[in-house]
Structures are given as structure tokens and as C-alpha cells.
Amino acid sequence: MKTKPKVIVFSGYGLNCEAETKFAFEEAGGKADIVHINDVIADPKMLLKYQILAMPGGFSYGDDTGSGKAYGNRLNNHLGPILTEFLKRDTLVIGICNGFQILTAAGILPGALTYNESARYMVRWVDLKIEGNSPWTKNLKTISVPIAHGEGKYVPREDGQVNIAFKYTEGAMCEYQHLPMNPNGSAQDIAGVISADGRILGMMPHPERGMFFHQRPDWQVQKETFKNKGKKLPMYGDGFALFKNAISYYNKKVTK
């Protein structure tokens, strides 16, 4: 039996999407552990057991002093060298929502996230167009997944340097619910960014909340269409592909 790629999902201080993120990786064929950041700080070397690092969504430190800042500082100040070592290896990293804010605050990804154009926390579904090359988004063109954030407006670095992973686009969800494509006023409609080599992905939308087909807002309408055609409802939603891609990145290597 081949060993499953190992995923570490960070938790603690108000992160709150660790359980569903772990579930998504395991559904995709990985073995995921939720580990409190303080337990990693107590034993930093444990990080090197893992291939994939996930910084899930949540409200770390209640967004006090700015979203992601305090957790990002904690990462840098206590885990800086080991993170550098982790990133040097052939590893994958994903930061989702607050996790993305943490990665930018820690300087692991460029740019910053600030208050939505509406200055209000907002929950809705968005459509994303895939840009750039990343193991996370391999073979994907557009996906629909939800957002839920108050500080999701992406501001690039002053030199403009950015590798875009996703742009908000007008797709199935915008058409279905008559929604504007850019939910938060992000520069260049940026919804997610990648590191230069594509291994580190940060994104405001939540792929783990769109991993099943029944999570789509239009699944009940689609159900009728499928029924009319005598077909069964699909099981998975668009978001699942990201987790699948990450796991197969390693599984393919093993078979090689």
C-alpha cells in the first residue's frame, strides 16, 4: 500500500476551518493532522514530517491589530527558520481566507488584504478564473466556490509584483444570482496568488466549502436538470479539485 501524502493543518487562536479542511484533504486521499501552532512551536521539527501545509480560515486573534497579523508574527518569530526549511523542500502550502491573510502578513506571499469595498463582512459564492501555473490548479479553468470575509480586498506590493492564481470572473454563480463578479474591490480582480514556483497558494475563497456538489447554491435547480436527463447528481463540487490536485502531485511522483 502506498503511503498517503501527509498534510498538517494549523489551528489555534481562533482559526476555525481546520476540521473541514482536514476532511477535504482526507477525502482527496491524503492523511491530515490538525496541529495547534503552540504544539508546532514546542516541537518545530515535526513540520518536516509533512508534505503539505494548510493554513485554514478563521478569525485568528479576532483580527485584532489587523487580520492575520498577530498569527503571522507568531509564525515568523517562532517558526521562521523551520518554515524556510519546509518551503525549500518539494512541499505545497495553501492559505485559505484568514490563512491567506496570515501568509501575506508573514511575508510568505506578497501583497496584503484590506477591508472590503463595502466595509462589511460578506458571504456569497464567486466564480474564479485560473491564471498562472500551480500544482494546486492544474487542469482547471474556472471554478465556483464561496467567500466569507470582511478583509478580502487584495492590494499588490508597491512594485506591482504578483503571481496571480485566481481572478474573480463572471461565471455560473454571477449569472445565477445576478451578482457583481468582484465581491470586495480587489485590485485586478485578484482572488488568490501563488509563489513564483506555484507551490504556495493563498486564496480568499473557500474551496473546502465547495467540495461537494450539494454545497452549490444552485444544486437544487441542477438536480431537476439532471433528473430530466435521467442522470444522477454529481457528488463533488469545484473546490474539491484543488485538494485532489495537491494529493496527486505526490502520488504521481511515487508512481514515477
Add this chain to the structure above:
Amino acid sequence: MHTTRIDVILKTLDTRAREKTREFKRLGAPSLTDVVIVDSYITSANLSSDEKEQVLRSLVNPNIERGTIDNTIIEKPFTVAIEIGYLAGVTDNVGTTAMETITDVTSREHNDASVSSARVYALYGNVNDLEVERIKKSLYNALIERATLVTWNEYVAKHGFSKMIPHVDLHSTASADIVSLSVSDEELLAMGTAGIKGADGKRRGPLALSLKDMQTIREYFKTLGRNPTDIEIEMIAQTWSEHCKHRIFASPMEGLPKGIYKEYIKRATEEIRAKKGKKDFCVSVFSDNSGVIEFDKNWLVTHKVETHNSPSALDPFGGAITGIVGVNRDAIGTGLGSKPVANMYGFCVGEPTDTHPLFRDERMQEQMLPPRRILDGVVRGINSGGNCSGIPTTHGFLICEDRFRGKPLVFAGTVGLLPRKTAGRKSWEKAARPGDLIVSVGNRVGLDGIHGATFSSVKLDEGSPATAVQIGDPITQKKFSDMLVKEARDLGLYNSITDNGAGGISSAIGEMARESGGCRVDLEKVPVKYPGLAPWQIWISESQERMTLAVPKNKWKELSELAKRRGVEVTVIGEFTKGGQAQVAWNGKTILDLSLAFLHDGWPREELAIKEPIRVLTPLKRSAQSEFGTDMLALLSRPSIASHLYIAEQYDYEVQGGSVTKPVQGRGRVPAPSSVTKPVLSSKAGILMTSALYPTYSDGDTYKMAAASIDTAVRQAVVGGANLDSIAILDNFCWSRSNTPESLWDLREAGRACYETALAYETPYISGKDSMHNDFRGYDHKANPVSISIPPTLLISAIAVLPNALDAVSLDFKQGGDLIYVIGETHDEFGGTEYGAMYGHATEGVPSVDANAWAKIYKSYGRARKYTNAGFAVARGGLATALNTMAIGGGLGYEIDLKKLRGTYTSRHAALFAESQGRIVCTVSKRDRESFEKIMGANAVCVGKVVKDDVVIVKDAKDAIVATTVEQLQLAFEKTFKGF
């Protein structure tokens, strides 16, 4: 002292500031042009200049922010700046986080140093003193915060804002006072009403004890041969409060020797459980912080709905956030710790457009907040509490009615998830054992929230204590919640757990002491926010985000080490004992020694007098000119019907990944009356949540009001995906004028409806709560006395487990050509309805419920539902509103003919707008027509079809009586709360 001030400002567009500008203008500062927001951190840490730079870098994100150290940050002269900071001793979460950051970046400890956070709003444009005062008031809560005005000249002269760090002055050591009860009955009554007299001669705040209560207490201490201490009186008052003991529900009434709770609510559940036999899904009801029912073979779900009305009237944001975070703790405190998996909210407020001022005092100094401010505040409170905690808000509602402007109702509920077994034990059972340590978890105790329990047991007036307001801190709670329900519970580190809600540790420990048979607390060990608190204050303070555990001595080390790793404060404050006494010591001296029997059961029972009220009922007065189409649109814009999407979409309903049918449904994003979510991602099963209430039906008949609330909640559950035999319900009574025999008669009638209706549907009550004094007594803008009482309200919440969550059905029309069915009968019922309110405030003809007959229909519907592709339980606004909601949801029109409708209705407007209960509208694809009709038989009539074009046509035989478009409907539906 070394102090350093770091100011941070956004370089990019600050949308918060832009929104504040709009908000302040709306408050009445029309010439305000701009607002600049500065976030500030003032620290007492002794930092080198290099370290200061390091700290600055970690507090400033250079991409979007800039910062300064001990210098001015604003360049453009402002008109005035308002600085908001915390008062000394108040928990400052931002400050705590910033201090952690300082410790982190400087890699050294800064003993005794702290950070005080502040936020500055610099105002630009022509704003006068009065306007500044108004803006200032909207920005802070004087109980916990301070607001300072700074002029431009001061700012420039001092090179920035003040570097003052507030600190608490040490008081002399406080102690417990002896209270003499050898006083006149007048004095006893005064003490019971306004509180014990302090050394300064001022009374300490309401005890909410009657003369009879006070006399009973006097007798008890006579038998002990001593006078009580203040802390003893306070504990008795808290324990005996209406809020904690539900005395009205427990007191005998004419024809009900055991009272409403035992004779109607509890009895209904007992009889239903017996009838269900093997199909009984209740696990633990009425005995714990939430009701517990079965979920699947591995899991149980818990549910509890609370109200937080009184605090929300004074501080809507604080009231609502502590409401939601507090009911989350009810879940965590259920069984050995239930993990919150879904929140619900409900607001009943005055008409948001109403601006008539109301005052709590005759001198018109203390103005009540207008309905719009209350609504904005409670919406933000649930937003902050729910979103920060990572719990999806899957259900909610908004009701607007004039009589809620004196006291709003704020409901908050939480569904939790419990494994059936944890650490080898049944998870729903718990008991503190003698010898277990009493452990306090979470926040520290302060003056906030003193007399909350007794205060919410009386009407709101001038004497209402300001300290009754508490402050919420969801992240502290999130940290201990994760530690408890994700780790400590499954390690078996404690024997019992409860939350510190109303009544603080007095209530929590007092309740847990019953499990072991006693307690002894060393009160000086309780962690406090600042010194100088009197023992009684520590004992009854409702400072938030705290829980109490019973920890076996051999588990303490493991628990305290775990807590340390998770950044959670845990403290041993005493021991559970046996022998039947609750004892509290202060620095070694016993200051409280009460028998648990007297404490919990010693309160005097009196039969409550009831009297049938005389009601003069008004009929519907529909104007001859009104048109059906116009009425239809007008109904859609009524605030209790109109879309409150702006609220639903700012509450995260996707977190935890379980959403199936969402609280916002369809193409038209319509707030839905029910939703289904999967709390266990690996299980097929789901839970459905819904609720219903009809406060205005009480103007005609409280029996019918209660029956309709139950029927609608049950029907919504059945339509949304639940089978009738899987539904459990929760009751939240919010009553008014509860000291009058007429109001109690109405209460008894509602109770009777609860018994009879639940029995017919076989829906057991699993949890309930009541709030009996929702009255306001104050003054209008001319200092005339006004009293406003809410219409007696019963919120029924329903929860049901769906074996397959994907059986859920949403409300939106799905495709052109689908057939529209109406189930149930329509009658001329307008009393208390939305349509009735539009035409003469009709109270005659409150909709009736025939639960025995309808139960059979709902059971059939459960079997036929798989052939439906959209469904809606007809409720507020009648059949027309049901159809219109489905049309807006689907973005599809419809054509119906009223002539086939069943029932005794005598007019077209009754067919369209009467709120007859028991009705369902659903759509069925042509391919499923036969299968559906075979099950429903004559109970379902096909009235028309969904059309794919944007047309809405209602006919009565040959006459077309309404012709409009979905676009028109949607505009009407969405216009009421546009811009909120």
C-alpha cells in the same frame, strides 16, 4: 514610566472610514466631509529605539498601512478628533494581542507591561459641538470605554495623541457586610425591589424579590439564629429570580396545581415520549443547558434558544454579542461538552423608520435608542459573535412591530454536536463528585454584568442598572471552547461542566453543587480583572466567557498543562462537597453558608390569580379602492415580510462546510424560513432548523397565537425536508405585564395550546426558556408617562434530523411548466395578520389550527415530498406572499387560478392574503404528477403552473385579478431594507 505610542493609518482607501462618514451624516452631521481612522497602541514596555522600530514593523503592513512612533500621524488639520479607548481594568483584547506581538518580536518578557489600544476618529468639515457629541455617543459605551476630544492645536502642540495608559486605583480590601432583616416590611420590600443599601446609602441594584420572598428569607435566617450577609441575600435573589427559577411557569394557577411548565410543557413531552415508544429520539430534555436528541448511531445533537432582551435594549451590540456567545456556551455546557455547529438569531424590533424619542426618566436625560439604532446594533452583535466563533448562522428572522420599541426581543440559539460516548462515558450525563475541584475557565471577573439575572426579571425603567451590560470576547471563548470540546472532554479531564451565564458563578456553582451535594468556594482565588471588588460582586458578576468545571484531583495537572498550551486561563477556586450546604469563604472566613434545599426550593409558592381579559375585537376594514396587485406588493414591502438579505448575507453560513439548503435560497437570494446543514461531514444525515412566531395574533387570542406558531414551525420543517415523526421543538415565551391576572390568563391559554398542539403533532419539547417582563415604563418627548408592553410572544423553534440531508427541498421555483399545488384550506382569517394590520388593525378572526386533522396530511406530505422540487409553508402575508417568495427565489413567474382553492373563504382577498394555517404551496414536475397526487389525494389541489417568463398572473375563474412581473415583486420585496 516609559510609554510608547504607535499610531497606524491606512494608506489605501479606508472603506471603514467612508462608511463611518455616511453613518455620522445620517446621525445628523450633514456638513461632515470626511473621517480618518487611526488605530493606536500605547505600551508601557520599556523598549529600545531598535525594538520600537521592530514593534512598529509588526503592527504595520507596509503594503497598505503606515505608522508612527510617538509622533503625529495625521497631516491635514482636522476639525476635531475623538479618541475611544477602554476604561481602566476593562479587558482590552486588541491590547492583549499587541502585547503578545511585542513579546514575540523582542524575544523577551516585559514584566507588568501592557498595551492599551485606542481608536481615533478624526472628523473633517463643518461639525458643531452638538453634532460632535452625538457622534461621540454613537462610538462608545460609557460603561467600558472612554471618549476624549482632541483639537488640532492640542494635537500639534503635544506632537500627537495622549500617551496615557489607564490604570486601576487599588481599593481598600473589600469584605462581606451583615444585612439586618429585623426591619419593617416597607424596608424589606424596598430592599427586595431596589437592593441592599451600601455604605454610601445607595441601593446596590434590583434583587427582584417580593415582600413574601423577603419574609421567607427572614424566617430562614431566624431559624439559623443569625442575620444574613450581603452575598447570601444576593445569591438567594439570583437563584430565586424569574430568570433562573422561572417562577411564573412553576407556580400553581387556577386549574393547574403544578403550574404551566409541569402541566402543559413537560407533560406534553412525557406523554409524547411514551407514545413514541421505541421511536422516541429524546435523550436528555429539560435537565441540562440544552435539549439533547439522537442524530445517528455515533452522534447526538443539542439545541437551545435563549433571549437577551433587556441588555439589548440598553446596549444592542453588547446585548446581542453576549446573547449569541452566551448560548454557544449553553451548548458547550451541555452534557460533557457539545460542540456548537449552528447558530440561529431572531430580532423583534420597532419599526425601523420610527424616530419618536422615548426616555427612561422624567427629566428626559436618558433617551432610549430608536429602533433603527437597536436593529443596527443587534445585527452587528450577532455578526461579531457568530462569525468570530466559526459557527455557521444557518437560520434567522426579523419582525418589526411598534410595540417592540420599548423592549426589543433578541433571540439566539445554538445547535451542538455530542458524540454518544466520550472517554468511555455517556456524553449526556455528568455529575460533579464530592472532592472534585471547582475550576474556573476563561475570562476574569469584573464589574460588568452585575445584576443581569435579577434585572431581566423586572421591567425596564429608570432604575435599570447600567452595570447589567456585559462585554463579549468571542476569541477567548473560542480558545477554551476548542480546548474543552475538542480535547479535554475526550481525555476525560472533568466530571461536570456548566456555563457561567446569568448569575455568574453563583448560579453555575450553585447548580453543580446539587450534583455532588455541596460546595466550598474560596472566593479570593477567583481571578479578577482588577482588585477592589466586593465578595458579592465577584460571586454574582456575569462577566462573560467563563465556564465552571468539576475536575477530579488527579486530572488537574493534565488539565492545567493543556490549558497553558492553548492559552486558556484555568484556576482552582474551591471544591465540591457533600452534606447539602453551599459555602463560600473570603480569605478563610466563611461569608456564605446556605442549605441547598432552601436555596433551590425554599421560595414561597403562591397561586397566581388569573382572569379572562375582555377583548374588543376589530374586523378587517379593507378600503374599497384597494387593488389586489397593489396589496400584494405592499405586503412584500412590510418589514416583517420584506427581504432581510442584508442581515443573512453578513453572517457566515458556510463555515464548517455543512450547508445543504442555505438560509439564503435560489436565484433571487431569498432569506429562507428553514435550512438544512450537515454537522458531520462523513455522515449522510443532516439537521433542519426553523422557527415561527406570530406576536400580533395575541391581540385576538393567545391560544391561537401559540397554536399557529407551533403549526408553522412544524409545517416549515415538513416542507423543508423533515418527517413529522422526527421533529422536536423548543419554546421561548416572551411575555409582558406578567403581574396582571389578565396577562396570566393569556399565558395559561398559550400553555394549553402548547400542550394540545404538540401532542397532536407528537413533537416533544426538548428545551425552553421564558422572559416574562418585556415592558417599558418611561416618558415621551413631552415628559408624559408612557408604558409600552410587547404583544405576548411565543417563539417556537423546530429541529429535525434528516436521515439523508439531500432530501431537503428549497423554496424557489425551479423550472417553467412545473405544477403548483396548494395543500390545506383557506378561510376568512385576518385577525393579527399582516394584511389585517394594513387595514384597520384587524384582530377578529385569528387563524385557527386543527392539528389533529393536519397531522395526517403532514405525514402524507413527508412521503410525497420527494416528488416536489420547491415548497413553502404559507405564513405571514398569506398565499400570495408564499407564491411571490417562491417566484422571486426562482426568478420565474406563475399563473394560478383561485377558483379551485379549498376552504370557507368568502372573498378573493381572503384567498390571497388570509393567513389560514396548515397550508403548503409546492411545485411538482409534470413527470412526477401522478406519483405526487397518488399520495396526497384530494388534500392537494393544482392551482396553476410555474412559467419561465417574467409574468405573474392570478385569475379567479375567468377574471384576471392580478397581472404583474417577478421584477416588480422583487423590487417591492427588496426596497424596505435597501441601504441598511
